[in-house]
Amino acid sequence: MSESPVLELVELGKSFGSLPVIGGVNLAIAEGERHAVIGPNGAGKSTLFNLISGLFPASEGEIRLRGRRISGLAPHEINRRGLSRSFQITNIFHRLSVFENLRIGVMARHGLRFSLFRPVERLGAVNREAREILERIRLADEAERAAGDLTYSEQRALEIGMTLATGADVILLDEPTAGMSREESDRAVELIREVTEGKTLLVVEHDMSVVFSLCDRVSVLVYGNILACGTPDEIRRNREVQEAYLGEELA
Amino acid sequence: MLARILAIALLLLVLVAVPPFIGIGWQNAMVNMLIASLFAVAFNLLIGQAGLLSFGHAAFFGVGAFATLHLMLAVEEGALPLPTPLLPLAGAAAGCLVGAVAGYFATIRSGVYFALVTLAIAELLHSLAPHWEGLFGGEAGLSSMRLPWAGLAFGTSLEVYYLALAWTSLSIGLLWAYTRTPFGRLTLALRDNEQRVRFMGYNTHATKVIIFAISAMFSGVAGALLALSNETANYSLFATHVSAQVVLHTFVGGATVFFGPIIGASIFTLFAFFVSDATRSWLLYQGLIFVLVMLYAPHGIGGLLALHLRHWSRLRLRELLPGYLLAAASGLGLAGAVIFLVEISAVLFSPGYQAQRRQLETGYPPIQLFGLEWVPLSPLTWVVPLVLAAVGALLLPPARRRLRLAWDRILERAEAERSSGSLEPAEEVGR
Amino acid sequence: MEFLVISTLNGVIYGLLLFMVSSGLTLIFGMMGVLNFAHASFYMLGAYIAYTITGLVDFWVGLLLAPILVGLLGVLVERYLLRRVHAFGHAHELLLTFGLAFIFEELVKLFYGDFPVNYAMPDYLRFPAFTIFGTDYPFYRLFIGLVAIAMFVALYLLLSRTRVGLVVRAAERRPVMAEALGHNVPLVFMGVFGTGAAFAGLGGAVAGAFFPTNPNMALELGVIVFVVVVVGGLGSLSGSLLASLLIGLFSSFAVGLDWSLAGAVAMVGLGDWARELGGLFTLTVSSISGTVPFLLMLIVLLVRPAGLMGERS
Secondary structure: OOOOOOEEEEEEEEEEOOEEEEEEEEEEEOOOOEEEEEOOOOOOHHHHHHHHHOOOOOOEEEEEEOOEEOOOOOHHHHHHOOEEEOOOOOOOOOOOEHHHHHHHHHHHHOOOOOOOOOOHHHOHHHHHHHHHHHHHOOOHHHOOOEHHHOOHHHHHHHHHHHHHHOOOOEEEEEOOOOOOOHHHHHHHHHHHHHHOOOOEEEEEOOOHHHHHHHOOEEEEEEOOEEEEEEOHHHHHHOHHHHHHHOOOOOO | OHHHHHHHHHHHHHHHHOHHHOOHHHHHHHHHHHHHHHHHHHHHHHHHHOOOOOOOOHHHHHHHHHHHHHHHHHHHOOOOOOOHHHOHHHHHHHHHHHHHHHHHHHOOOOHHHHHHHHHHHHHHHHHHHHHOHHHHOOOOOEEOOOOOEOOEOOOOHHHHHHHHHHHHHHHHHHHHHHHOOHHHHHHHHHHHOHHHHHHOOOOHHHHHHHHHHHHHHHHHHHHHHHHHHHOEEOHHHHOHHHHHHHHHHHHHHOOOOOOHHHHHHHHHHHHHHHHOOOOOOHHHHHHHHHHHHHHHOOOHHHHHHHHHHHOHHHOOHHHHHHHHHHHHHHHHHHHHHHHHHHHHHHHHOOHHHHHHHHHHOOOOOOEEEOOEEEOOOOHHHHHHHHHHHHHHHHHHHHHHHHHHHHHHHHHHHHHHHHHOOOOOOOOOOOO | OHHHHHHHHHHHHHHHHHHHHHHHHHHHHHHHOOOOOOHHHHHHHHHHHHHHHHHHOOHHHHHHHHHHHHHHHHHHHHHHHHHHHHHHOHHHHHHHHHHHHHHHHHHHHHHHOOOOEOOOOOHHHOOEEEEEOOEEEEHHHHHHHHHHHHHHHHHHHHHHHOHHHHHHHHHHHOHHHHHHOOOOHHHHHHHHHHHHHHHHHHHHHHHOOOOOEOOOHHHHHHHHHHHHHHHHOOOOHHHHHHHHHHHHHHHHHHOOOOOEHHHHHHOOOOHHHHHHHOHHHHOEOOHHHHOHHHHHHHHHHHHOOOOOOOOOO
């Protein structure tokens, strides 16, 4: 298994003014891997995602996607290179229909970014694909409903669908089960497993059962540093991690 | 769908067939209505669809007018034998070009800052134009003539009207078609959540520049039509007033529905034509209507209409009629009181009346208003607005209560239908 | 030399006047995020109310009452109108103030006519403060400057030395926290809006007696005040003061300068060629004196929207 990692973080650091949030983060994620990033609140997990997806530039270090540098690129350029992220606070198009929300992503995948001269209904392939994704995230019944009118977990499912619609194969999910009940979480996890089949997945999570059922490897981020990295079992048994976490979430 | 096509066909039929039978004054008013409608729809591309509020759209309107006038001058001198009906192309080209440049810079910023950039650009042009003879004709502006083409003299206001109608219909049709294209859908997404659009692989700055250029292009066409109609243009086209009017028209008509701005522009221009002889306070009424709409009907008249259309099958005349009748009565009472007070004040404070008073030395001479004579010092005079206002104020709470009840029921029915499976199209511009 | 001194004096005083009006605008934006398009209307209303009271009672009573009445109007506007549309978003607030500016202008035209009114200072104030280079410099001009300085000092002391000022500053930075600590933040907003309006009204009352008082004064001053507030930095009082003086001085000097590009290249003998070209080359500084502020505003907005002294956010 000497494949080069699909996503690599090299000595990644970020400070806001004089406030360091992340420092010396090194991480290599293999193709097809399902990787979770866990850690206490304020550890810098969201910042990590924001750095990788290009929301703001890193202060030090590099981010490489398939060996090519993506740190410093704009979010839309990173997305076109095949990396897509979801948001912890649902970030959908409230006034458009569910179907339309997905179609925006599919249009981008087909390079239809400045398409002014044909009606959107005639885009056969695009519409078909959008419908496919709609079915896979199990929202086919809500196709025409305004996205802002969906229930919370339906919106989270749409959030994941939109992240996939652009055809990226490296998927970053930011707390996908935030605010969900046990049942909803279980269903969400099943959905995530299905739709990210064959893709590389990086998930920020607080819910440990989600991490255990979904992920191959786990990194623990504490005070902006990676404390430990390994399989879920290894992490569970790690003394340092237990101390850092005060045992709460490793129940 | 069919109903909509029929409605538009009927409207076009009226617009084509009726004008030969109305006077020149009316025809001119209709031309102004067409120009204002196109300008408003073009403006709304930015705010209603893309969510970008521009306070300086007069810039592109004016640029379109001046470009067209330059082309007209060139045609007049024989340098360019362009058919008169094609002249608005100059407005389109100039609007598009200047819009692209202005938009490139303006869309670097967002929100209030974006609005201020657009304001600055318009003010820049407004202050520069009167001093720039070559491009803008200095303070006097530019003037030219419509030249005949293909047997049509383009001398009468009727011919100008049909030219304007053709261009306006074509332009608005294109702007409608825009909303059905992938880029048009992207524009709506941009308004909802620009950040997400960016993270889905779109260069939002480039996207916004194109939207801005298109909006400016059609604003330029509207300006071109004005230049053709008036055969003149000067720097006052860049004034705040022009930018203000299009904002008023758009929001009173409703920015969230495609045809909203057309309604606002049409109502205001036609009413201005009707009413400007009867009262000099027309602009005050316009401002009051705008503020009232902003406070109580943020989606404008178009929004209200769209609401009714969307729930058409669920409306019950029996439930709604009492509420609407009460609301109408209340509205008439309050409006009547306001109009009375404004009009009588206009007379009382006018220089003419002050002169009359000075002649009599004491007392207040009677005032002619609404075909009746009013004695200012008599309490009877002031009882009228008082009673109107009282009636209006008293009827308002029951009107609101009934309307709220009726609409609660309508929305309940909608909710029931939704959960039983029959679906609702999402609320969006163009739908 | 005469030109230099007079222009400087005029410029500083005009700048101080701009500051009287822009201080309220920038405070309101900094605190409530609302760019009040109707702010210059308060300036205009101050002038007209002072004019009316002067006609009925006395100039000084007018000067005293006008700002108070305008301030009250500001409070009413904030409480009953602005607060209502707050829920619809910033764009709606902007639009509402825009509509109000429109209405105020039309109301003034309704009651006072669409032409200037003869609002003037009483005769005993019409004396020269000093004579310089043979011209008399009117005392009233200095008076305007003095009122502005007094206002600035009062504002500074109020904000930095009093409890009310402390609460206002806290509410500006952290409104939610200030409210959580028990302060009535909506009341503070109302007070700030009203005070800002009152200052603008004072500016109008004092300046209207010297400069023309007409329904167009809100629009004319309004756009310049926007430039000032942007260049100084939205939300920054000191930036507003600095920018006001800058723009005041520039306007004052530029009006008297007949420099042009053609004049400049005439120094190397290309004057006639440039004058033939016309267009941009023959534009004099004095004729584009109205344009430069907007150019400056554009540059600031595009390059450094925080302005001279605003906070980067």
